[in-house]
Amino acid sequence: MTAVPAVSAGRRPMGGQQVAVALLLPIALINVVGFMLPIFNLARYSFNRATVGGGIENVLTLQNWTGLLGDPFYLQLILNSVFVSLGVTLCALILSYPIALYLHRASGSWRTFLTVLVISPLLTSAVVRTYGWIAILAEEGPVVSAIRGMGLTPPPLMFNINGVFIGLTEILMPYMILALLAGFGRLDPRVEEAARTLGATPWQSFRRVILPLTAPGIALGCLLCFVLAVSSFITPKLMGGGRVFLLATEIYDQAIVTLNWPLASTLSILVLVIFGAALVAYSAVLKRLD
């Protein structure tokens, strides 16, 4: 009897490890087959040569990379993508933050109702929502008419960067709100009250207490929205009128229309690099916040 615990105690760590390995194996395999291999293929294509008409010549060349990084059009495209995504992320943050804060403070069924309301756009495809925006912002649409009604000349809102901005911001807001809510865990209403009783005005308590405490949520939301903005192509395609050149739309064009897979792969790897940079920035921000 007494020997049994000793034996099992000696074996348990090994058994636990084996179980862990067994449990991790399927997901590891799926990751290798579903993620690592395609990425590896993508990287390989980026060093192949595209032939006229969409063929791929299986040689090793740097020409996609040198061509891309030496071309002012593509450099501009990369900058555009990064700046538009940053701008959209910022807009989504500014618009989502008060909503998330209100949701965080709401309680009971009211909160559930509002949360469902916030999430509900995610149940509709981005394509449908984008067409909705096209109808709203179109030349004869309500927004333009309203601005005209006030006696002002409306700026072009559709088929240009403005449209992309508006559409992307709205499409990313639910993600931002959810990320913010997830990050608002540390925000205890008592802490705000403490600030207020110590003489902080609502603005001061926001600046000095609420904002710093919600910073992790802000960082998470921004990372998520930035990544989604860089990689979204449906909305820029539909609302950009062919005037807005972004990495994602260019990848689509190169892969689907021009059939230049090596160039499309190179651009895709570049997007991954940008994501990597965003992750590094995110963890640096988190470290500073801690």
Place this chain on the structure above:
Amino acid sequence: MKNRSLAASAAVLALTAGAVQAETVVLSAYSGIFEENYRAAVVEPFMEAHPDIDVEFYGMPNSAQMLGTLRAQKSAPQIDVMILDVSVAKAATDEGLFAPLDESVTAHVADLYPQARVEGVNAVGVTFDNLVMLYNTDKVTEAPTSWEALWDPQWKGQVSIPAVPDIQGTTLTIIANRLAGGEGYMDGMEPGIAKLMELAPNVQTWEPRPDVYQPISSGTAAIGIGWNARAQVYADKSDGKLGVVLPEEGSGFQINVIGLVQDAPAGDAAKTFLDYALSPEVQARFTETMFYAPTNQKAAALVSEAALERTAAGSMDEMIPINWLEVATIRDAVTEQWRRRIIPLSR
């Protein structure tokens, strides 16, 4: 005794099963409105005529995806016959994805228009389409006759153009080049580019979605360019809102080719289908249905006057000859010009 009779009946069953069991041909072509019409005009009549062959239509939204699918299935193809754009078919041929196709496969190959047979492509033309001008009949009350209508300042912000790299944009460049007095497209496109720079301020969108036909039908845009076959079909469905015109200066062809996939499983059944698809009667029937011009020279005589007028079949001579394989070599350069010089002028 008992055993033998059982074995015999099993054999009979196997035989009849073999006789009744249809061979299957997998055809891959464009999904959507093309699939709808091609099924009705070609696939279903074929299966009636050949009860032993079953045709499975596998639709895909564009040629690029078809090429991608062929590449992915290279070692074990699942598709037997494919209809796709000629320049993509060239890439597929170069990669060994299409089996050779000539008169030995079907005698109809000999009857095709010369434009339908492209050197270096293991597939032959199955439909001709041509660029047309589209207009909303509420906004543009008088039917335009010339491409120049696109440049009319009264349509400022109302013109819808699918820009390069879409080949509608490429075709427009070639037409504009000719309008501006340029030589052949291989001798430089500068006059055409300059001409399009003047068009840019008129353009509402370079990326009409979901396609160019809907916004013009609905009046979101007033005028634009598109492909004839689809334009004709949508015009019929638009309650007279969508006008289609083949301008007097002529136009350029887009060619869909049909080819046999290399090492495809169906074998002779696939060839039977190909033979059927290229026959004059079937070519004529599809023209009546969807207004693609036939590629078989003997088909035109079988098409009704009404349908013929709505295709380029009656005006083959007015078409600007475009060798898409040549164009492919200058496509990147044209795209670059569009992006750097034309599109920025329309902001």
Place this chain on the structure above:
Amino acid sequence: MMVERAMAAEAALGTPEGPDHLVLSEVGMTFGTLDVIPSLSLSVRRGEMVAFLGPSGCGKTTTLRMIAGLLDPTRGRISVGGRDITHLPVHDRDMGMVFQSYALFPHMTVAQNVAFGLEMRRMAKVEIRARVERALAMVQLGHLAGRKPKALSGGQQQRVALARALVVEPSILLLDEPLSNLDAKLRDEMRVQIRSLQQQSGITAVFVTHDQVEALSMCDRIVVMRGGHVEQYGTPNEIYERPATPFVASFVGRTNRLSGRVDPSGRLLIEGRPVAAEGRLPEGAVEVLVRPHRMSLRAASEEPPAGLNSLPGVLTGATFVGDLIQATVRIGAGEITVEQLTRRRSGLPEPGSAVTVAWEAGDTMVYPEGRA
């Protein structure tokens, strides 16, 4: 802003309202259809520490939050030093508040936490540093100034919260169950420390608690609340010795309940035996309350002590708890508890034997039946 505050303070000193510093007049709070506090009036004198004592849901925290400005009263008036603050925003009220959960700013160090209120008052940096140092020294936490709150123990966090509230020298210190998250030993220490800090600074303080020991030991006066009403407002001694209602008597300290009646001649009878009590007695059925340790027990065979009330009963059990013996005695249909200090050579009668329970007339608390 500083000048205003100083002027207000000066005006408060000379106010004709005399010693009353914080005054609540007919304050009421309604949440939806629920009258949490129907109408409440009370005042707290300058430099006094008052406890709001009651079971949960009695409205004590709601009242505190209305004083702090974190809740807007539905009706009534709140004033400090004669100045109406009923609708003054929280940040202009000049109150220091200590929360049950301490509510320290987790992203700030201890020193930054304490400095926060001073910064909000736009005090000079040098002055802030000096005051923070003093405040932290006062709670013996000077050595932890650079730590983040999560690196502190519960008691240390509590002291930081206290320093943070006191450093701004608020006109009133509000404490919301400040000790309930501490273990018993620490709670005793903090009780002493909070009381001594309050007395040193002479600050007016309101202390919300459900713990009678805290209320009795720390506060000058106690407001016993129930269901949004004040049951009794008085010094700890008054509350304990002369509870206004049976509820107060049983909520503050423990008590035995006996049923009795006062006959038309004004005699109090329990189990048909006359019992002496002080003061005027209500006629009819009454409830008689006597605290267990004010009763004594002896064998029925002994002569009952002269001049004391006495009732016969049967000893049903006894528990030895060190310095005390708790005995349960059945009297009529009811059962009561008697507590006696243990003595070396005195034993209790055997359980089951007849006993006599005795107490002084002054320890008899009589309430009309049905007042609960």
